[in-house]
Amino acid sequence: MTSISSLxxxxxxxxxxxxxxxxxxxxxxxxxxxEQLRQVPRVGxxxxxxxxxxxxxxxxGGTPPAAKRVRKPVTRKPAARKPxxxxxxxxxxxxxxxxxxxxxxxxxxxxxxxxxxxAEKARKEAEKARKDEKARKEAEKAKKxxxxxxxxxxxxxxxxxxxxxxxxAKEKAKSNAWAEKDKKAKSKDKDKDKDKSxxxxxxxxxxxxxxxxxxx
Numbered sequence: 001m002t003s004i005s006s007l008x009x010x011x012x013x014x015x016x017x018x019x020x021x022x023x024x025x026x027x028x029x030x031x032x033x034x035e036q037l038r039q040v041p042r043v044g045x046x047x048x049x050x051x052x053x054x055x056x057x058x059x060x061g062g063t064p065p066a067a068k069r070v071r072k073p074v075t076r077k078p079a080a081r082k083p084x085x086x087x088x089x090x091x092x093x094x095x096x097x098x099x100x101x102x103x104x105x106x107x108x109x110x111x112x113x114x115x116x117x118x119a120e121k122a123r124k125e126a127e128k129a130r131k132d133e134k135a136r137k138e139a140e141k142a143k144k145x146x147x148x149x150x151x152x153x154x155x156x157x158x159x160x161x162x163x164x165x166x167x168x169a170k171e172k173a174k175s176n177a178w179a180e181k182d183k184k185a186k187s188k189d190k191d192k193d194k195d196k197s198x199x200x201x202x203x204x205x206x207x208x209x210x211x212x213x214x215x216x
Contacts, residue, residue, distance in 0.1 A: 002026040007054050009047075017041045029055035 004026055005015050021040040023029050029037070029051055037048035 004029060004055075007051065009050065009054070014042050017043070026055045 002025055004010055004018055004023060007026060007029070010018070017040050018024075018029070023032065023037075023040070032052070034045070034048045034052055037043050037051055038045060043051065
């Protein structure tokens with residue numbers, strides 16, 4: 001297994017990007033496609049083609065077909081500055097590198113929004129449940145109060161009826177007492193009348209007797 005840091009044009013930043021994308025060895029790059037390499041940040045179409053050619057050459061021990069084209073800038077620039085060309089190319093295409101970051105931010109924002117919506121929904125449901133429970137308790141309390149009131153009214157009605165019966169009984173008893181008293185009074189008067197009526201004949205007889213006595 002050959003490290004990707006041994007490839008020409010692969011600096012520290014590009015090495016980290018390739019490693020993060022899953023290309024840890026030269027063989028991994030050699031077995032990839034240009035399309036797969038272009039998905040890596042800092043890798044454009046030209047660089048993907050160059051990396052693939054260099055990796056295949058390094059993996060098989062041969063000379064890459066585009067080696068002469070890569071070495072052309074050597075005649076004009078020092079060999080030490082050769083890797084600068086890929087670095088410059090990498091700087092020219094920051095858009096591809098930023099796309100995942102933007103997508104990640106969007107994802108985080110969407111997740112945060114979804115979390116906030118879920119929390120708000122849960123809060124509303126809890127509030128609704130609390131209100132429903134309060135309404136249920138109030139309804140139960142009102143029902144209990146109405147039931148107690150109905151019982152009290154029923155008891156008061158019974159007491160009222162009982163008092164009316166007692167009053168009626170008292171009046172009846174009083175009426176009976178007066179009737180009995182009147183009856184007794186009438187009976188007494190009758191007895192007096194009888195006594196008077198019995199007394200009169202006695203007086204007459206006594207008078208006759210007195211007369212007879214007087215004649216004799």
